[in-house]
Amino acid sequence: MSALAVRGLCVEFASARGIVRAVQNVSFDLAPGERLGLVGESGSGKTTTALSLLSLIRPPGRIASGEILLDGVDIARATPSALRRMRAARIALVPQGAMNALNPVLTCGAQFADLFAAHGAPGGTARIAKLLASVGLGVEVATLYPHQLSGGMKQRVCIALAIALRPAVIVADEPTSALDVIVQKQILKTLLAVQRDIGAAVVLVGHDMGLMAQFAHRIGVMYAGRLVELAFVRDIFATPRHPYTRMLIDSLPGFGARGVFKGIPGLPPSLLTALPGCSFAPRCPRAGPRCTVEMPQTRILEGGGEVRCHDA
Amino acid sequence: MVGYLLRRIGMAVLVMFVALSVNFAIPRLMPGDPVEQQLAAVSAAGGQTGDMAEAAAAMRARLGLDRPLAVQYLAFLANSIRFDLGVSVASYPQPVAEIVLAGLPWTIGLLGTATLLSFVVGSLLGAMLAWPRAPKLLKFLALPVVVLSAVPYFILGIVLMALLGILWPVLPVAGGYPFGMVPNADFATALGIAKHGVLPGLSIVLASLGTWAVAMRGMVVGVLGEDYIMLAEAKGLSERRIFLAYGVRNALLPQFTQLALKLGLLVSGAILVEVIFAYPGIGYRLYVAIGQKDVFVVQGIVMLLSLSIALAMLLLDLIYPLIDPRVAARSA
């Protein structure tokens, strides 16, 4: 029994130039207590996927098709009141850019209080103090306003908010991207500790493969709105099957020659026009004639991984 | 906090001081000698003409203009602080302060009420227009209000006067109270005063409602796009609570700044409305004084204008930390 099942998720944005297909046919299962990392370059649809999981896509975007199953309820089609009850209580969000994620005119304590009030949950200062302590913050933070906190502290408050009702799933969208390396590690440690404590499954979005390898059980690689590879951390680093995954791993900074920035040549394709073949084909060193005409389907590999590539 | 208060009050005093100094300097920097002009006017009118130089010296001495500039300046400041603004030339020897004070309650009553009313109704309307599920009908009804805000208030005033005062005469079109009424502290007096305020008040409200609504709608839409609204949704808060306690609450902050500015400009804000409706407020008195070249009355009213702006800003500075903790932090 999985904690969360995503089936054929498609998300579109209506724009003046046409329909942007930001997420296309993404499917994955999340086991209880599992930590799944989602990586991919900017614009690959990570945030869009993450927000869909709580049905937080705003117009002009919409979940065009697919199912997001949690406790037997399809979040993509749940009623507003059912959604409201599930959010934070069953599936919680740690937002991208915690800098502006807290209401500037409310104290942190008040932002916990309205969460408890919305769910009819017992709150109180003692409960808030305990939550703050679990993310390494002092009780006095409850009386402070967001602008009185550092970026790292704000991110911790967001994590404490996310675990407040002990949800089954936590979706964390680049919780560390605006922070320095030391604070990044501390925040991930905190997230790991609270996740273990409440036994929640986590979807962690990021683009740092190295950081992700230390946190996640499995890693999903997104490219142009599609999940192109999904495998256990060990397998994906040892034997990356998709050429894009390989290039991502190869572009990790190592001890190579000075002044050489390894990267992936070319740019991701426009999401406005649907290519008939693989969306990575134009940049792929291994692309054959088949790749530009036929969309590769997801194949299950022996080790439990999945890949979307004709050549893998 | 005490330091903040003192700094703000000090600032207000400084603003007043500068305003007073400018008020002192401008008539003295203007080309031509007012005394000689006055005497020339008298003689041109066929008045008594003796030794011009002697008459001018006498007049200068009477007005204190023969003393050194520094002495004049200090005397002016001292008098201003005591609200001794000199005497009216046109209705000599009535003190200027008396004229100004007589007009003040009318202006504050009419314009204060109209400004607050359009702020409240306009902001409410703007917030409702920003409500994601606002009924289409509301947007439709709001359109004329927004269009009206493009019409100057004095044009609206004239149109209203023609419609409700003359074509279909239900409301008085001039004055601040029924003609010949002896004011008493009773209901009839209050009703009479209120009736006279309706048309001028309505023209101001109608003309500014749209501006408030459009500004508020823009602010709410902006706030609703903020990251913290998304997190509030992710926390499972109800749509209503997010809209009111997060959206509208935060969008009101800049509206309050606008309100304070508007209140500061109250005295001069709608001079033309007072003129059109012969409303006995400050604006009307200013208009009359300008017509009569009553320099001291004009000067007194201009001074009141600076004073009210300084006071409004001070009030805003004192209230703002209570509604926006970020300002409180910067000011601590």
Ligand SMILES: Nc1ncnc2c1ncn2[C@@H]1O[C@H](COP(=O)(O)OP(=O)(O)OP(=O)(O)O)[C@@H](O)[C@H]1O
């Ligand atoms: N409101 C919107 N309107 C139109 N297109 C949008 C909108 N939001 C996102 N998109 C498009 O969806 C695609 C995916 O965006 P998304 O934010 O999910 O990327 P991401 O992988 O999270 O990138 P990053 O690493 O920069 O956060 C982008 O190409 C973007 O142009």
Ligand SMILES: [Mg+2]
């Ligand atoms: Mg993102």
